[in-house]
Amino acid sequence: MNAHLEQLAPRPLWRHFRTLCNTPRPSGHEAALVAHLEAWADGLGLPHDRDAFGNLRIRKPASPGHEKAPGVILQGHLDMVAQANADHPHDFTRDPIATHVVDGWLHARNTTLGADNGMGVAAALAILEDDTLVHGPLEALFTLEEESSMGGALNLAEDWLEGEMLLNLDSEDRGQVYIGCAGGADVVVEAQLPTSAVGEDETLVRLALTGLTGGHSGLDIDKGRGNANRLLVRALRRLEDVDARLVDYQGGTLRNALPREAFATLALPAEEVEAARTRLAALEQELRDELAGVDDDLRLTLEPGVAADGTAALSREASRLLVNALHVAPCGVERMSTAVPGVVETSNNLGVVSLADGRFHLCALVRSLRDSARADIADRFRALFELIGARTRVENAYPGWTPSPESPLLARFCALHRERLGVDPAIKVIHAGLECGILGAKYPALEMISFGPLIRGAHSPDERVEIDSVAEFWDMLRALVEDLADPKA
Template identity: 85%
Template sequence: MNAHLEQLSPQPLWRHFRTLCNTPRPSGHEAALVARLEAWADEQGLAHDRDAAGNLRIRKPASKGHEAAPGVVLQGHLDMVAQANADHPHDFARDPIETYLEDGWLHARHTTLGADNGLGVAAALAVLEDDTLTHGPLEALFTLEEESSMGGALNLAEDWLDGRILLNLDSEDRGQVYIGCAGGADVVVDAQLPTSDLEEDEALVRLALTGLTGGHSGIDIHKGRGNANRLLVRVLRALEAFDARLVDYRGGTLRNALPREAFATLALPADEVEGARERLLALELELRDELAGADDHLALALETVEARAAEALTRDASRLLIAALHAAPCGVERMSVDVPGVVETSNNLGVVTLEGGRFHLCALVRSLRDSATADIADRFRALFELIGARTRVENGYPGWTPDPDSSLLARFRALHRARLGVDPEVKVIHAGLECGILGAKYPEMAMISFGPLIRGAHSPDERVEVASVEEFWGLLRALIEDLARPSS
């Protein structure tokens, strides 16, 4: 599948990306890809090893005469976000990604593409097999479970890597170089809430909120797009006027993707169903008006459910849960004063479920300040303790502190200017690159992050501009060769 990728330039990079598209690799299911890359390294005569966490390293000795050059680590993550349109059945653990070209962009059919971070991984592999390249000692570091937990980087072995320079290949903007990023943590809330039998006069209805754009919960969170969990909870709040109570709820699939859809089953008096339906029509117009220009395709639907559920949340439990979700932090909390135009702190209500009275929430807090991450996590704890829920913080990772005076950055800027005629934009990103974690484990290592132009990451709208991949490839090769020479 995806043979057309090998017709693109640079051919070695796209050939490796084809392998990645054809090898299922959602977070937690990278083993088959690791085995394939190890077999490839053996064919190339390249040394490889894994640390205790399963992260893969492939090494290539320096070009003759450049053994004394500083070692360079090419770093990317093997996993991809698994998101598909609701009407498209796709098993990310078994099915390959089907790609197509349109107007100079590469897309996937109804799923995420995996350009994040498959193109970075493919570029590192292409560098390793390029025998025309002059380079110092090279290591390619491929981490696991970045999209789900940063688990690979968090558990990376210390004193394992030899290189002194790290090139993170997980950025998504042409003409930009990143020197800092936000840290973050998952906030997980669980509760067993009281339920009661359905009453004789209660009917069941299925409520759906669909049509949102979604996107990356770091890169896109400031763009005014709708969060399906936030919006459906707002609708549920309004429907409490019709004496509705929650039976079940399902919204979002990943804590680091803006939820595009959410669904709930409600029990309400049968004679209130038509009134609720009319209120829903008004709410749909209201929400569409608020989101106009940022998210234009929101849709609300209400259907009667024939099957009878055994029970729903009690009225008090339903009202308390909806109130807590309505009050929970969501979206941009604060913009940075130190780095104008960059989000300092945000929270994404990523995954919310309710079934049989069992409530679960997973939110992702991001911040340039670790203290702000801790504060929002504590606010969740304080809020949800009021309804008897348990809150815990998991998978915390530090931010990456910018170093605008780094010699690595200066060399990249000069190279970018010489090749493309313009200076790159030097940026700090609100997304959670692995550099902060890696820098904490290897504090003497200089780092930058750059990549091709990717849009719609973490959603089925993900796409990459093909021309930007060739530009990225040229910059990467030139930088590696530049770093093999003594600095002036």
């Protein structure tokens, strides 16, 4: 499948990306890909090993005469975000990603593409097999479960890597180089809320908010896009005085993707259904007006629900308190940075919300350039949801990456960028969780930069990569590896 990819340039990189598209690799299901890469490395005679968590390292000795050059680590993560359009059945643990080209961009068909971070992984593999390249000692580090928890980086073995410079290949902007990133943490809220049977005088309805663009919960958090959980809660607030009670709720699928859809089943008096429909139609128009030009396909619909024996709904008081808590929970951009103009300092994404049989679960992803601000958002969640008897915990916290603008590695990259492309790269700090912060905490002597091709729509079925930018990225990566092979350059 995806044979057309091997006709794109540079062919070695696209050939490896084809393998990544054809090998299912959602977070937590990277084993088949790891086994394939180990067999591939064996075929080339390249030594490889794994740490206790399963992160994979493949090494390549230096070119003759360059053994004393600083060791270079090429780093990316093997997993991808698993998102598909609601009307497109796709099993990310079994089905390959189907790709096609439109106007110079590579897209997937109704799913995420996996260019994040498949482009970086494919480039590292192509570097390892390039026998025409002059290089110092090389290590390729492929981490696991980056998209779900940063688990691979957080559990990376210490005193394992040997290189002195790390090239993170997980950035998504052409002509830019990243030297810092936000830290983050998952805030998980859970509760068992009181329920009672749906009464004979109540009827079930199904409320759906669909059609949002979605996107990356860090890179796109400041784009003004709708969050399906936040917007569906507004709809539930609009129905409070018609005595609607929550039966179930499901919004979002990943804490690091802006939720595009959310659904709720409600029990309400039969005579209030038309009033509810009228109110929701008015709200749909309000939301369309608010999000015009950003989320023009938003839809808010109310359909008959399906009743089952013993169906229960939250008590009216529990339903009211839960909806109110969700309505005021932190969501979106909290503060812009004063130290790095134009960059979000602190944000939160209400990524996954669910309710079934009275069991409530929420997973939000807080990001910040400041660990203290990240901790404060988590504490606000705890204080808020304690009011409804919920338990809050913080998981998978990871540090940010402190910029080092005087880095010699950065200076060499910038000089090569000027030489080959005629312009200076833009030096950036990103509001996203690159693994560099975690790796730098484990290996504080590492010099690091991050760069990559132009990717848009990451973490959504709109994900796409600009084909020309891939060639530019590849050219810069090869040039930088060769430049670093000369320790006196």
